[in-house]
Amino acid sequence: MAGGISYTSDETTTLSTGEVYAKMLCDLAEQDPRIVTLTADLAKSTKIGAFMERFPQRFYNVGIAEQNMFGIAAGMAKCGLIPFTSCFAIFTSCRGLDQVHTDICYQNLNVKMIGSHAGTSFGQAGTTHHSTEDIAIMRSMANLVVIVPADGLETANAVQAAVAHQGPVYLRINRGFDQAVYDNMDYGFEIGKAVQLHAGTDLTIIACGSGVFQAVQAARELASVDGVKARVLNMHTIKPIDREAIMEAVHDTRRIITVEDHTVIGGLGGAVAEVIAEGGMACAFRRLGLQDAFSPIGLHEDLMSHHKIDANGIIETVRELLQLDFEEDDDWTDEV
Amino acid sequence: MGLNLEELRRLEAKANELRHMTVDTVLHAGSGHIGGAMSVMDIMTILYYRFMRIKKEDPRWEDRDRFILSKGHAGIGFVSILADLGFLEREQLKTFNLTGSDLGIHLDCNKAPGVDASTGSLGHGLSIALGMALAARQLNKDFITYCVLGDGECNEGSVWEAAMAVSHYNATNLITFVDRNRCMIDGDTEDVMKLEPFADKWRAFGFDTREIDGHSFRELNDAIEHALKAEKPVAIICNTIKGCGIDFMAGDFRWHYGAINAELAGKCHASLDQYYQTCLEGKGV
Numbered sequence: 001m002a003g004g005i006s007y008t009s010d011e012t013t014t015l016s017t018g019e020v021y022a023k024m025l026c027d028l029a030e031q032d033p034r035i036v037t038l039t040a041d042l043a044k045s046t047k048i049g050a051f052m053e054r055f056p057q058r059f060y061n062v063g064i065a066e067q068n069m070f071g072i073a074a075g076m077a078k079c080g081l082i083p084f085t086s087c088f089a090i091f092t093s094c095r096g097l098d099q100v101h102t103d104i105c106y107q108n109l110n111v112k113m114i115g116s117h118a119g120t121s122f123g124q125a126g127t128t129h130h131s132t133e134d135i136a137i138m139r140s141m142a143n144l145v146v147i148v149p150a151d152g153l154e155t156a157n158a159v160q161a162a163v164a165h166q167g168p169v170y171l172r173i174n175r176g177f178d179q180a181v182y183d184n185m186d187y188g189f190e191i192g193k194a195v196q197l198h199a200g201t202d203l204t205i206i207a208c209g210s211g212v213f214q215a216v217q218a219a220r221e222l223a224s225v226d227g228v229k230a231r232v233l234n235m236h237t238i239k240p241i242d243r244e245a246i247m248e249a250v251h252d253t254r255r256i257i258t259v260e261d262h263t264v265i266g267g268l269g270g271a272v273a274e275v276i277a278e279g280g281m282a283c284a285f286r287r288l289g290l291q292d293a294f295s296p297i298g299l300h301e302d303l304m305s306h307h308k309i310d311a312n313g314i315i316e317t318v319r320e321l322l323q324l325d326f327e328e329d330d331d332w333t334d335e336v
Numbered sequence: 337m338g339l340n341l342e343e344l345r346r347l348e349a350k351a352n353e354l355r356h357m358t359v360d361t362v363l364h365a366g367s368g369h370i371g372g373a374m375s376v377m378d379i380m381t382i383l384y385y386r387f388m389r390i391k392k393e394d395p396r397w398e399d400r401d402r403f404i405l406s407k408g409h410a411g412i413g414f415v416s417i418l419a420d421l422g423f424l425e426r427e428q429l430k431t432f433n434l435t436g437s438d439l440g441i442h443l444d445c446n447k448a449p450g451v452d453a454s455t456g457s458l459g460h461g462l463s464i465a466l467g468m469a470l471a472a473r474q475l476n477k478d479f480i481t482y483c484v485l486g487d488g489e490c491n492e493g494s495v496w497e498a499a500m501a502v503s504h505y506n507a508t509n510l511i512t513f514v515d516r517n518r519c520m521i522d523g524d525t526e527d528v529m530k531l532e533p534f535a536d537k538w539r540a541f542g543f544d545t546r547e548i549d550g551h552s553f554r555e556l557n558d559a560i561e562h563a564l565k566a567e568k569p570v571a572i573i574c575n576t577i578k579g580c581g582i583d584f585m586a587g588d589f590r591w592h593y594g595a596i597n598a599e600l601a602g603k604c605h606a607s608l609d610q611y612y613q614t615c616l617e618g619k620g621v
Contacts, residue, residue: 036474060470063504068463068497075467075481078453080398081474083467099494102457103464107445 003028003160009183012152017178018047018116020152021171024159025084026054032082032163038073039086040066045175046086046116066091070099070111077109082163088122089115089131089172093138104168105141112162112169118148119209119261120295120303121174127294131172135208136266138170139239145169145191146238148260148268150212151178154236157189165191172209174261176300179213181234192237194245200231203255203318206246208235208268210300211259211288211309218314230318238271246275255284255321259309264289284324286317339557343386345616347553350420351381352612355581357416357429359596359604365412365433367595369441371585373413375517375550375576376484380405382556383482384417387564395423395449401479402452402468406461407486407515409593411443414451423450459492461485462512466502469510480564484513488520491529496541502569503542511563512543512571515550517578519589535573543571550574551615581611 005027012020029035029051036058043049043061052059062069066087073083085092092100092115104111115134122129139146145165149155155173162169187195197212198219207215212234219230231253233245249256256276258269269287276283288309295303304310308317339347355377362368380403384390388401405414412432418424424439431437438447442456453464465483472479489495502510516534518525525531538545544566548555556574563570578592579585582604585594596604 058474060505062497062501065494065497065501067459067494068466068501071460071463071494071498072467072470072501075453075464075469076471076474077467078464079468079471079475079477081471098457099460099463102454103460107454 003164005160006185007153007156009153009180012156015152016047016176017152017155017173018175019050021114021155021159021173022047022050024156026051028160028163029055029058034080034082035084035163036060036076036081037084037086038062038069040064040069040091042087045088046114048086066096067099070096071103073111074099074103074107074109077111082110082112084112084114086114086116088129089118089134090129092170093131093134097137101141105144108143108167110166110168112171115170115172117175118172119174120307121176121210121261121300123295123298123300123303126297130295132261132263132290132295134172135238135260135262135268136270139271143168144239146172147191147236148172148208148238149236150181150209150234152180153182153185154189157185158236161189161191174210178210181213181216189236192240192242194242195234195236196231197234198230198232200229201253202229203257203321204231204233204249204253205257205259205314205318206233206235206249206268206272207259208238210261210304214304214309214311214314215259217311218318221311221315222318226319228318228322235268235272238268241271241275243275246272247279247281250276250279250281250283257286257288257314257317257321259314260289261304261309262289264291284321286321288313288317337561339554344553347381347385348612348615350385351378352608354381354413354416354420355608356605357419358413359601359608361412361415361429361432362596363598363601364430367593368412368433369409369593370412370596371519371578371588371591371594372407372486372515372517373410374580374582374585375578376407376410376515377413377580378551378553379484379513379515379556379574380414380417382553382560384421386557387560388482389479392422399477399479402465402481404453404455404461404465404481404483406455406483407458407489408442408455411441414443415439415448418448418450421450424448458486458489459494462495462498462502465510466498466505466507469507470505472509479509481510482513483510484515487514487516487518487525487531487534488528490514490531499538499541499543507569508566510569511560512569514571514573515576516573517576519578519587519592521589521592523589538571538573542568544568545571545573547573547575550576551580581608583607583610
């Protein structure tokens with residue numbers, strides 16, 4: 001079994017998230033001959049070209065034909081290989097979805113799908129290349145694990161965990177550089193387990209992907225400016241979601257905000273809402289993300305500001321939420 | 337090596353037996369995709385009973401030849417073979433399509449032993465088959481992957497994505513068949529969405545393309561033997577008859593999917609017996 005590889009920020013600081021993914025996959029492929037990669041004319045864009053250079057015999061560029069790529073990957077997985085597909089998130093979750101659904105998820109095959117340029121991270125390309133529905137779509141697929149790493153090092157952890165996991169995985173990463181949340185990989189990444197990045201009892205910000213860094217920034221400012229103690233959870237795995245961490249946050253803080261570079265319908269916010277609704281404890285709740293809208297074009301950071309999923313947007317929502325009158329009651333049994 | 341008379345007789349008898357079994361399965365299920373199951377039966381018969389290397393005791397043997405029924409709706413015919421080989425219990429065929437059965441219209445490879453891929457959404461099979469062929473190459477294995485598409489299925493763009501790639505990778509360890517029965521749900525393939533010049537399309541995509549009578553074991557045999565030695569991927573367009581062997585269904589697109597009762601099943605069996613005799617006489621068997 002491949003694994004046991006750890007990088008620090010010193011080794012990855014000059015690498016984009018996609019480049020960290022490719023570096024980790026190459027290192028894992030040295031250990032595990034079952035790993036092969038496929039792309040659909042996106043070797044350069046997704047950075048998996050590095051794999052092509054190191055393992056040309058294990059790299060397949062199928063041209064601009066995503067449906068075919070996922071079908072081929074399924075056939076390869078059936079024969080014992082571990083195919084990694086590298087493609088934009090929008091084309092993984094929409095263009096190739098019938099094959100993703102039927103060939104990979106239904107047959108429960110060991111295919112790892114990397115959806116890059118996720119959310120609005122390829123902002124200037126417009127809605128044709130934004131991927132703001134993929135979490136909702138992919139998490140509805142039975143058998144599929146859905147991971148949205150916060151930065152490059154967490155992506156490296158996720159790639160390693162994806163190889164160790166038997167079954168299909170969707171790994172959603174951004175274009176370009178993510179702001180670093182972690183300076184090393186040794187923080188106990190585990191599929192399905194949220195990571196607390198900031199302690200707090202007044203409210204909880206649950207974030208994924210690029211929202212995580214922003215949530216941490218917001219929590220720090222809220223602590224210093226407002227004296228508000230915000231808990232931050234990095235919900236890197238959307239499925240299976242960490243119900244325990246969510247309900248603990250509801251119990252402890254009673255105010256929950258979710259942050260995602262994605263529509264608020266059905267994504268992280270939707271997943272957290274489902275857990276809370278079934279959990280039997282009331283709380284104040286807001287979902288930050290695209291509010292049932294397509295995004296305008298622009299730089300990623302500008303779009304995050306526009307959609308209020310940057311630190312300022314989160315702080316604004318936190319202040320609003322803290323104004324809400326909420327029952328002071330430690331006994332949750334009467335809430336059910 | 338051509339088919340000798342004894343082998344030809346054996347295949348004709350087996351195909352006839354499998355068609356009878358399929359009629360019984362449709363009768364138990366109440367209805368089914370009988371037309372396309374009958375048209376593809378001879379292709380499947382020669383593959384499973386002459387060419388494919390499989391182990392009856394181990395349907396998941398890793399070096400086995402693979403078979404992808406891209407026209408997954410013909411599963412009701414395919415299960416006859418799986419039961420005959422012992423991958424399924426014959427009694428299981430009586431559960432086909434019943435609530436809770438492991439056997440539904442489109443077979444689930446995780447429930448039906450011997451099924452190499454869950455197909456049914458059309459236009460997927462050739463890509464999966466190519467993935468298997470490329471994996472064989474990657475893993476230094478010599479298994480052959482056989483893929484059967486329906487002709488109507490070739491309306492799907494993904495078929496041509498796959499065809500382009502089969503040719504690009506020169507996947508000669510993959511043999512592609514098209515069950516050219518000229519019928520689809522809504523009518524004749526040429527009326528619904530014209531496929532012709534069909535063989536030219538496959539040739540244009542880089543295939544060594546042969547057009548044969550898909551109910552002639554001699555022609556099937558020759559084409560497959562050729563494909564196994566060919567230096568570029570081979571597509572075998574098998575001209576077939578929807579509902580082949582059952583006189584009142586033959587060539588009628590309305591029998592893509594249909595219901596039969598005991599009386600009709602009796603007529604089917606009688607017609608299959610007659611067809612079998614005709615085959616033996618007409619083909620000099």
